[in-house]
Amino acid sequence: MLDVLIIGAGVTGSFIARKLSQYQLSVLLLDKENDVGNVTSNANSAIIHSGYDPLPGTLKAKLNVRGNQMFDDIARELDVHFKRVGSLTVAINDEQMNMLADLVKRSKENGVPASLLTKEEVLRMEPHISKEVKGALLAPTAGVIDPFNLVVHCVENAVDNGVKLHLNEEVIDIKNNSDYFLVKTNKEEYQSKVVINAAGLYSDKIASMIEEIDWKLIPRKGEYFVLDHYDVGLVNHTIFPLPSIKGKGVLVSMTSSNNYIVGPSSEPNDDVDDVSTDSYTLSEIRRQATELVPDIPFNQVIRVFSGNRPTSTRHDFIIESAKSSKFFINVAGIESPGLVSSPAIAEYVFENFISKLFNLVKKENYNPCVKKYHVLNDMDVHSRNEIIAKNPEFGKIVCSCEKISLGEIKELLSRSVPPKTVKGVKRRCRAGFGKCQGGFCSPLVTLILAKHYGLSPLDIKWDKDQSNILVEEVKKL
Ligand SMILES: Cc1cc2nc3c(=O)[nH]c(=O)nc-3n(C[C@H](O)[C@H](O)[C@H](O)COP(=O)(O)OP(=O)(O)OC[C@H]3O[C@@H](n4cnc5c(N)ncnc54)[C@H](O)[C@@H]3O)c2cc1C
Structure with missing residues (x-):
C-alpha cells in the first residue's frame, strides 16, 4: 500500500513529490509520458513572474509571489540556470499609462516590489524598445529559468530521496475503496491512501474518475518563436505589453541560455494534444512583438513551438480535496503562473492537506541538493x-x-x-x-x-x- 500516489510528473507533481520526499512516506510519481516534464512544463515562456499581475486575493497571486521568493534557493539546490533579469511592462499610449498606474496598485496589494519608469528611463535601460514608449512598470524580482532541467533535476532529487518514478504509465481508472484508492494504469494496479491529481491538461478527466466536478478546463494554446543566441543585447529584461483578459500578452525576452523568445499567442484549443503552429498566428505574434521591440532579428529564428495552458472555468488555481474524499487532492487549472508557483503549490498542498492526513516523521538523511554533473x-x-x-x-x-x-x-x-x-x-x-x-x-x-x-x-x-x-x-x- 502506497501512502501517496501523484499523477503527473510535470512541474507541479514533481515539486509535490520533492516536498514529500523530506518525510518517511512511500510516494509514487506516475506519468503517461516517457520523460518527466514533457507536456505543458516543457513548452512555456519560462518566466519566473514577479507576481504583480494576478488578481489580489487569488491563489495565483499568493503562490506566484511566494514561489518567486523561493527560486534563489531552488536554483542553487537543484543546480538550474536562473537569472533575475527583471521585467518591464511597457505602455505605448496614454490609456496604457493609466493601466500601468493600476498595475502599480496591484503590485503593492500583492506585495511585489515594482516602480514606474519614465520614457527616458525605459529607453536608457532598453535602447531597442519602440520610441513610442510612454513609460513602463519595472518588476526587478522577475527572472528567467531553464524549465527543462527545473523538472528533471527536481524529480532526480525526489528520486534520490526515495520517491519512486514510473514513466509510460497512464492512469485509466480510479476507484474509491473508502480506506484506500485503487488506481489502475495501462500496466498495473496500485493501492494508495492518498491520490494527488497533478495531471495538467488531463486533471479534469482524472478528477471525474471519482466524482462529478463543477469546473472545466478550457485549454488555450500559446505559440512562440525562438531566436539564436548570438545577438546579445536585443533586450536586457523580459518585455511585456499590458496584460488583457487573454493573459499576459506577447513578450520579448532572453532565456536562461541567452536565446531570445517571442510569444505566446493565446487561443482556445479543444485538442489538448495539438501543439502545432500556424503561419497566421505566428505573423500576428510578430506584429504584436514588433510594436514593442521593432528591430527583432526574425532572420535568426531557429525554431517555433507551442504549448497548451490548462485554463479553468474558475480562473484560478484549483487546489482542494475532492467533495467525496479528503484523501483525493486536486491540483488543477495550473496555468500561468504555474511554473513560478510550483514550489509554493507543493508547500501549500503539504501544509493544507498532507500534513493533516499523516503523522509525519522527517527523514534524517534528506538532501535538498541534486547530484552535480559536468557542464x-x-x-x-x-x-x-x-x-x-x-x-x-x-x-x-x-x-x-x-x-x-x-x-x-x-x-x-x-x-x-x-x-x-x-x-x-x-x-x-x-x-x-x-x-x-x-x-x-x-x-x-x-x-x-x-x-x-x-x-x-x-x-x-x-x-x-x-x-x-x-x-x-x-x-x-
Ligand atoms: C504558452 C504558455 C506559457 C506559459 N508561460 C509561463 C511562464 O512564463 N511562467 C510560469 O510560471 N508559467 C507559465 N506557464 C504555465 C506553466 O507552464 C504551467 O502552469 C505548468 O507547466 C503546469 O505544470 P503541471 O505539472 O501542472 O502540468 P503538466 O506539465 O502538463 O504536467 C502534467 C503531467 O500529467 C501527466 N498526465 C496527464 N494525464 C495523465 C494520466 N492519465 N496518467 C498519467 N499521467 C498523466 C502528463 O503527461 C503531464 O506530464 C505557461 C504555460 C503555457 C502553455
Whole structure:
C-alpha cells in the first residue's frame, strides 16, 4: 500500500513529490509520458513572474509571489540556470499609462516590489524598445529559468530521496475503496491512501474518475518563436505589453541560455494534444512583438513551438480535496503562473492537506541538493582542460552548435532520471538546441542512446511513440 500516489510528473507533481520526499512516506510519481516534464512544463515562456499581475486575493497571486521568493534557493539546490533579469511592462499610449498606474496598485496589494519608469528611463535601460514608449512598470524580482532541467533535476532529487518514478504509465481508472484508492494504469494496479491529481491538461478527466466536478478546463494554446543566441543585447529584461483578459500578452525576452523568445499567442484549443503552429498566428505574434521591440532579428529564428495552458472555468488555481474524499487532492487549472508557483503549490498542498492526513516523521538523511554533473559551457578553460585530460570523451564534441561533448551526454545516462529519447538528451544538455536544430548531432545522439540501452538505432525515438528517427537499415550502422 502506497501512502501517496501523484499523477503527473510535470512541474507541479514533481515539486509535490520533492516536498514529500523530506518525510518517511512511500510516494509514487506516475506519468503517461516517457520523460518527466514533457507536456505543458516543457513548452512555456519560462518566466519566473514577479507576481504583480494576478488578481489580489487569488491563489495565483499568493503562490506566484511566494514561489518567486523561493527560486534563489531552488536554483542553487537543484543546480538550474536562473537569472533575475527583471521585467518591464511597457505602455505605448496614454490609456496604457493609466493601466500601468493600476498595475502599480496591484503590485503593492500583492506585495511585489515594482516602480514606474519614465520614457527616458525605459529607453536608457532598453535602447531597442519602440520610441513610442510612454513609460513602463519595472518588476526587478522577475527572472528567467531553464524549465527543462527545473523538472528533471527536481524529480532526480525526489528520486534520490526515495520517491519512486514510473514513466509510460497512464492512469485509466480510479476507484474509491473508502480506506484506500485503487488506481489502475495501462500496466498495473496500485493501492494508495492518498491520490494527488497533478495531471495538467488531463486533471479534469482524472478528477471525474471519482466524482462529478463543477469546473472545466478550457485549454488555450500559446505559440512562440525562438531566436539564436548570438545577438546579445536585443533586450536586457523580459518585455511585456499590458496584460488583457487573454493573459499576459506577447513578450520579448532572453532565456536562461541567452536565446531570445517571442510569444505566446493565446487561443482556445479543444485538442489538448495539438501543439502545432500556424503561419497566421505566428505573423500576428510578430506584429504584436514588433510594436514593442521593432528591430527583432526574425532572420535568426531557429525554431517555433507551442504549448497548451490548462485554463479553468474558475480562473484560478484549483487546489482542494475532492467533495467525496479528503484523501483525493486536486491540483488543477495550473496555468500561468504555474511554473513560478510550483514550489509554493507543493508547500501549500503539504501544509493544507498532507500534513493533516499523516503523522509525519522527517527523514534524517534528506538532501535538498541534486547530484552535480559536468557542464563544460559553465566552466573556465582551465577546468575544462583538466576534465578532458582525465576523460578524453569530454573533448569529443557531439553537438557543434551548442558545444556539447560525448562525456557530458554519457554522464546524463547514468543519472537517476536518465534520458531515453533524443529529445530527452536535448532538454537536459542542449545537444540539438542550436542553429542546426539537431541536424548534425541527432544521428550521433541516436547511436549513443542505442549503444547505452542495448537497442537497435531503429528503436530510438525522437520523443513519443511512433517518433522513430530511422525507419529501416540501408547500410550497417
Ligand atoms: C504558452 C504558455 C506559457 C506559459 N508561460 C509561463 C511562464 O512564463 N511562467 C510560469 O510560471 N508559467 C507559465 N506557464 C504555465 C506553466 O507552464 C504551467 O502552469 C505548468 O507547466 C503546469 O505544470 P503541471 O505539472 O501542472 O502540468 P503538466 O506539465 O502538463 O504536467 C502534467 C503531467 O500529467 C501527466 N498526465 C496527464 N494525464 C495523465 C494520466 N492519465 N496518467 C498519467 N499521467 C498523466 C502528463 O503527461 C503531464 O506530464 C505557461 C504555460 C503555457 C502553455
